[in-house]
Amino acid sequence: MQSASNSPETWLTEHGDYLYRFAMSRLHDSETAADLVQETLLAAWKGRDNFAGNSSTKTWLVGILKHKIIDHIRKEIRGRELSESLEEDPTSAYFKDDGTWAKAPTAWRDDPEALYKSEQFNNTLEECLAKLPEKQHRVFRMREIIGEDTDAVCKACDISATHLHVLIHRARMALRACLEFNWFGGSKS
Amino acid sequence: MKHFCQQASRLASDAFERKLTWGESVRLKMHLAICGTCRNHTHDVRVIQSVLLKMRGNIESDTSITLPAQDRQRIEQALRQITEE
Numbered sequence: 131m132q133s134a135s136n137s138p139e140t141w142l143t144e145h146g147d148y149l150y151r152f153a154m155s156r157l158h159d160s161e162t163a164a165d166l167v168q169e170t171l172l173a174a175w176k177g178r179d180n181f182a183g184n185s186s187t188k189t190w191l192v193g194i195l196k197h198k199i200i201d202h203i204r205k206e207i208r209g210r211e212l213s214e215s216l217e218e219d220p221t222s223a224y225f226k227d228d229g230t231w232a233k234a235p236t237a238w239r240d241d242p243e244a245l246y247k248s249e250q251f252n253n254t255l256e257e258c259l260a261k262l263p264e265k266q267h268r269v270f271r272m273r274e275i276i277g278e279d280t281d282a283v284c285k286a287c288d289i290s291a292t293h294l295h296v297l298i299h300r301a302r303m304a305l306r307a308c309l310e311f312n313w314f315g316g317s318k319s
Numbered sequence: 320m321k322h323f324c325q326q327a328s329r330l331a332s333d334a335f336e337r338k339l340t341w342g343e344s345v346r347l348k349m350h351l352a353i354c355g356t357c358r359n360h361t362h363d364v365r366v367i368q369s370v371l372l373k374m375r376g377n378i379e380s381d382t383s384i385t386l387p388a389q390d391r392q393r394i395e396q397a398l399r400q401i402t403e404e
Contacts, residue, residue: 151384
């Protein structure tokens, strides 16, 4: 029973597309996604003795892939020596001295489902993400786009949970303001 | 006294990341009850979150996205090499 599903070629045939889609949904980069599928299958072959068989092969492979995705983002962060001061709070720019909003947010009326399906909106979202400072960008991607849990992101980026929350709050503020200006502000029509 | 909007935006963001303490949750709710602008803001943030969630799920289940043939070939070769060792 083990032998039939224990060949990496079979894994590739049966799960290759799914693993690729999974990586694509998190990284939006075809080349990297394919590379990580390869790394995952190679690592799975090397670690095949550790596969207890109490989860499905697919679940096991996805688990390995998740680690590869996190590793990939972590390497990108390490390579750039990013720092972002916690003392200087960029979100203060969105508020007046008395603590009220400098530019009041409007309530978006668009349906998330329709937004998701709009290629134009997706492009605007990507553009706004790309404008985030690098560290916010990476942390936000890992947590909200890859969907990793807080612990994993903190470990990968070597930051505390509080630091993570600060960065994600900053990212959300910037992202919302950017989308309001570039999308909901009327430039779509 | 300073308005609570900036802190409210932080709490509303944290609410997606962790369980707020009882006190935090009460402060946030009380502020949102009286501040329409912050209600708009939290609404918008929720819209962003739903779109991101859909992005994760939908690409994953979109079977029209497949591993490109040349990548598949390259991976097959790499796997053959390692299994023959």
